[in-house]
Structures are given as structure tokens and as C-alpha cells.
Amino acid sequence: MTLSIGIDAFNISMLKGSGVATYGFNLNHSLRELGFETHLLYGPEQGPGKNALVNEMSLFDAPAPPSVSRYLASLIRDLKSVTSPLGRRARPIPNSGAVVRRQVARRSPPCSVVWGSNNLFHGANRGYGTWGKFTPLNFDGAELPGPSVMHWTYPLPLRAPKRPNLYTIHDLVPIRLPYATLDNKRRYYTLCQEICATADGIVTVSQHSKRDMVDILKVDAKRITVTYQSVELPEAMIQREDIEVAREIEGMFGLGWRGYFIFFGAIEPKKNLARLIEAYLGAGVDAPLVIIGGKAWLDDDQTELIYDDIVELSVIREGLVRRADRIRVYDYLPFSLLVSLIRGAKATLLPSLYEGFGLPVLESMLLGTPVLSSTEGSLPEVAGDAALLVDPYDPLAIRRGIVALDQDADLRAELIRRGALQAAKYSPAAYRTRLAELYQPFG
Numbered sequence: 001m002t003l004s005i006g007i008d009a010f011n012i013s014m015l016k017g018s019g020v021a022t023y024g025f026n027l028n029h030s031l032r033e034l035g036f037e038t039h040l041l042y043g044p045e046q047g048p049g050k051n052a053l054v055n056e057m058s059l060f061d062a063p064a065p066p067s068v069s070r071y072l073a074s075l076i077r078d079l080k081s082v083t084s085p086l087g088r089r090a091r092p093i094p095n096s097g098a099v100v101r102r103q104v105a106r107r108s109p110p111c112s113v114v115w116g117s118n119n120l121f122h123g124a125n126r127g128y129g130t131w132g133k134f135t136p137l138n139f140d141g142a143e144l145p146g147p148s149v150m151h152w153t154y155p156l157p158l159r160a161p162k163r164p165n166l167y168t169i170h171d172l173v174p175i176r177l178p179y180a181t182l183d184n185k186r187r188y189y190t191l192c193q194e195i196c197a198t199a200d201g202i203v204t205v206s207q208h209s210k211r212d213m214v215d216i217l218k219v220d221a222k223r224i225t226v227t228y229q230s231v232e233l234p235e236a237m238i239q240r241e242d243i244e245v246a247r248e249i250e251g252m253f254g255l256g257w258r259g260y261f262i263f264f265g266a267i268e269p270k271k272n273l274a275r276l277i278e279a280y281l282g283a284g285v286d287a288p289l290v291i292i293g294g295k296a297w298l299d300d301d302q303t304e305l306i307y308d309d310i311v312e313l314s315v316i317r318e319g320l321v322r323r324a325d326r327i328r329v330y331d332y333l334p335f336s337l338l339v340s341l342i343r344g345a346k347a348t349l350l351p352s353l354y355e356g357f358g359l360p361v362l363e364s365m366l367l368g369t370p371v372l373s374s375t376e377g378s379l380p381e382v383a384g385d386a387a388l389l390v391d392p393y394d395p396l397a398i399r400r401g402i403v404a405l406d407q408d409a410d411l412r413a414e415l416i417r418r419g420a421l422q423a424a425k426y427s428p429a430a431y432r433t434r435l436a437e438l439y440q441p442f443g
Contacts, residue, residue, distance in 0.1 A: 003443050004037035004112065006147030010121045010154055013042055013059070013107050018266055019359045020170060021106075023205070024153045026230060028109050030432050036439070037112040039147040041090060041137075043120030048091045055093045055116060060104050081119070084127030089140040090115040106335065113144060121156065128157035129187060134194070136161050149442050151203075155191055164200035164442050171204075171356025171377070172212045173270060180269035180353065192217055203438065205229050205357040206378035225438050229357050230431035231366055237339050238367075249344045252337065253328070255288065260328075261402070262345040262369075264292040264338060265360055270353045272374070272392050277327065279398035280349075285406040287346055291329045292338060343367045347405040347412065350374070351392040358382050362426055365419030370412045372401045382426075386418035 007028055011021040028038050048055040093114045101108045117137065124135040134157045139146025150160040152167045159165050169192060174183040196202055196219045203225050204210050210226050213219045246257035261280070265271055273291070280289050333341070342348065348364040354377040361383050364371050371387040373379045380389055388405060390397040404411060 002035065002037050003149065003439060004039055004147040005031050005439065006039040006041055006115075006150040006160065007031075007111075008121070008152050008154065008156060008158070009040045009042045009107075010156060012040070012109070015107075019357070020154055022231075022359060023168070023170070023229060025106060025109055026232060026431075027151070027153065027435075028111060029232065030230070030428065030435055032110065033428075034432050034436055037147075039113045039115060040109070040111045041115045041117070041120070042093070043118070043122070044116055045119060048093055048116045048118065052094055053096055053098055055091075056096055056099050059093065059114070059116065060099065060101070060107065081123040081126035082130045084123040084135045085131050085133035087136045087138065088117050088120060088123070089138050090117040090120070090146075092141045092144050113141075113147075115139060115141075115146075120158070124156060124158045128191065129184070132190070133157075134159045149439065155188070155195055157191055159198075166201040166203055166438075167195045167199045168203040168205070169195065169209070169213065171209045171354070172216055173354055173356070175216060176212065177270055177354055196223070199223075200442075201225060201438065203227055206381055208378035208381055209356045225434075227434045227438060228426055228431065229359060229362065230426050230428050231359065231363050232428045233339065233366065237336060242343075245340050245343050248337075248340050253290075253341070255290070255341075255344065257344050258346045260288045260290050260345055261285075261347055261349050261405075262290045262292070262341055263349050264342070265350070267291075267293045270355070272351050272353050275392065275395045275398060276349055276351055279351075279395045280327075280402055282395065283399045283402040283406070285402060287406060289327050289349070290341060290345070291327065292333055292341065294331050339367065342369055345369050347372055347415075349398075349402065350379075351390055351398050351401075352377065352379060353392050355379055355382075361387060362423060365423040368416050368420070370405060370415035371419065372398070372405060384418075384422045384425075386415060386422035388415065 007024060009024065011018060012024040014021055028040065031038050042059050044058040046058040093116045127133065127135055137158055137160050147163065149164045149166065152158060152165065155167060155169055174181045174185055174188045178185050196213065196217050202219065202223050204213065205228055207226055210221065210224045213224060214221050249255050249257065263273065263276060267273055342364055347370040348360060349372045350358065350360050351372065351374045352358065356378055358379045361371050361373055361379060365386055371383060373383050373387045373389055374392040375389045376392055383389065388401050390401045
């Protein structure tokens, strides 16, 4: 009998997914490549009800504008959330073929079965905040027994009874850098403690995160499996000729091939964007800095050097460099354009204060782009000797790294060479081998 793996779509279903969404997407794809059945679990605001098509539409419904009815629905939803620990049920949502999904392919990857439970993730979190209890979730399918194993890709206060429950804890950033997130730190700490005490398996994405859990949460190291991460890009994107990508970048953005630096990721304190911008402006290089990322939380300090008077004045005063032209900010770009911009960059700049893994480092190495990264968190582990590592708390060190990458073509070429070798360690094949070992005891 084929083992079926349930995966929560908590992050996959987000309109602008984060690195955790990429993790869920790649996990689902890799499991299917291994021959497992995958069941994706959604928590839509509406349904599931009796009408199958309406249930399917609810998975991808556009956000409704503010209204009195929406406010009342939200109030009822919050009141019902406090009863979530009493138990919830998920129902299968079949694919009718009526909803065109190509536009939302990243949010609706192929799987064997889709399950839905109204407002599941919000309700479970609210219920845990009120009562300190996990929400038990049962799968209510007349002819479908639900997945054999449930793999929660994020620390969620949910548990599926009568089957093994695995949890991925990517990092302990809310504990290590409490000033960098908006989480309720006490709740996050107790939630991770309970997960580590009761889970049938604990998964993480780097040896550094594993050490954090052993040291801080006092977990037996033998209970934690490190799978790392992997990136598998569509072959059509990788096989495109450099000259074709260069024309696209020039036509779309007015940027030259290998003529700019790039930062991509959510704009949040751990990304260290304020120091990066300070270092970049101080470096005095001609290559523009392209920033691609939506504002996440606590971003004011991260963006003030983009918008403050020094930038505005540099535009209107004669004789000064137009800093506003040097820094380009894009809130969001389609995945294919993001890949093109990474390929065409002189270097990726990611001097983060902390990462559980650091997907942009791996993605850049895979696409043949040199990387400047950080000596903190898991980044030295992931980058190995294939990136220029700097102290992320030292703007001068970051500045020197930017200047070196801007001026030294031999350094860039060597980092590209090493990057290809380092990226191979996190190949899809290696990742699938680690996943197969993870699920082997439950088969």
C-alpha cells in the first residue's frame, strides 16, 4: 500500500508565499517524485459546504473588500475560534476542472487529495492562545481515510489523531531574535516545547537549527531529523540562453547583464536591509541595487534609508549622484522574472542576521550568481566556501564585500565555480533520499 503524506497548506496558500511556502511546495513535489501520495490541507475562510464547486472556489477566492458583512463574519469566526480545541473536521474538495488554476499554480500544486476545514489555521492559533490546547483534526471523507502520516510544515497547534504527526521547525528566530518578529514569544516558546515533547518526528532544515533546538528546547538530538532544503527550478528557466535573459532584463528594467546587485526576500528585521543599504550607499559603486520583497513586519528601520531625505535631496540637488536611481524597489515580481533578475545580477547580497536555512543563497548559487552572505545562523553551513561571508553587524565589512564583488571579476568567477559545487550538495536527488529516510519508519 502506498504511503500517503498530509501536508498543511498554511503557507502554500498565501498570496505572496515566503520561504516556508517554497518549502511546502518543494516537499509536496519531492514526495510525489518518490511515489508517495500527497494530501494538501487548506483552511479557507468559507466552507466546505455541500456544494463541491463552491468549496473549490473558496480555496482561491480573491480577498473581499471591507464591508459590514465581512466584519460580522470575521467577528463570528473569532468567536468560533475559541471552541477550536474541541476538535475540527476536514472534508475532501474535489477538482472539478471548472476553476482555471494556472494563475495560482504555486498555491495549488498537484496532489492526490485536497482537504479543507473552514478557517482551520486561524482558529487553531486563536484557540491555542485562549486555552493553551492543540486542536485535534479528523478527516471526514466517506470513502477517503485521510493521509497515513500528517506532516505540519510549520509550528502549528494542530494534531491529527490516530496517525503519526511530524512537525518542521525551521528555526528559533522568535526566541534568538525576539526584537525581530511580532510573534507572541511566550506562546511560541511553549508551542515549540509541546511539539518537541509530543511529536512523532521533528524535522528541521539545518544542523544549526538542530543545535538551537537541542540547546534551547532541550530536545534529544536523536529525535530531530535534518533534511536541509532543495530548489528545483523548471527546466525551461534554466535552459534559457544568457543573451535571451539579458534582453529581457534590459527591456523590462533597463538593467545591463551583470550590471546590478540584487536582494530578494521579505523585508523584515532579520534580513538586515538597513545595514545593507547603508553599506551599499557608502560603497559608491555604479551598479544599482535591486530590492525585491514585500514589506513584512517591523520594516520601518529597514526602509528608511530608501525613502528619507538623503535620497530625496540627492534627486533634486545638482552635482550629486542620483541615489534614487541607484536603489530600485519592487514589492513583488512573478517567479519567472525573479529568476531572470537573479541570473543577470552581478551578485546577490544577503547579509542576514539569522536564517534557519537561507534559500536565496542556494537559489543564487544554482543560477550561477555570486553571493555575499553572513557569518551568522545557518548561512555559513549552507554557503560553505562558495560565498563571501561578512559580519552582518558591521556595515564597513559589508561595504568592503560589495566593493570587492564589484571590482574583482576573478573573485566573482571563482564564487560562481564554487557555488555550482556547493549547490549540488542540496540537489533534488539528495533531498529526496533524506525524505525517504524520514518516512521509512512509518511505511
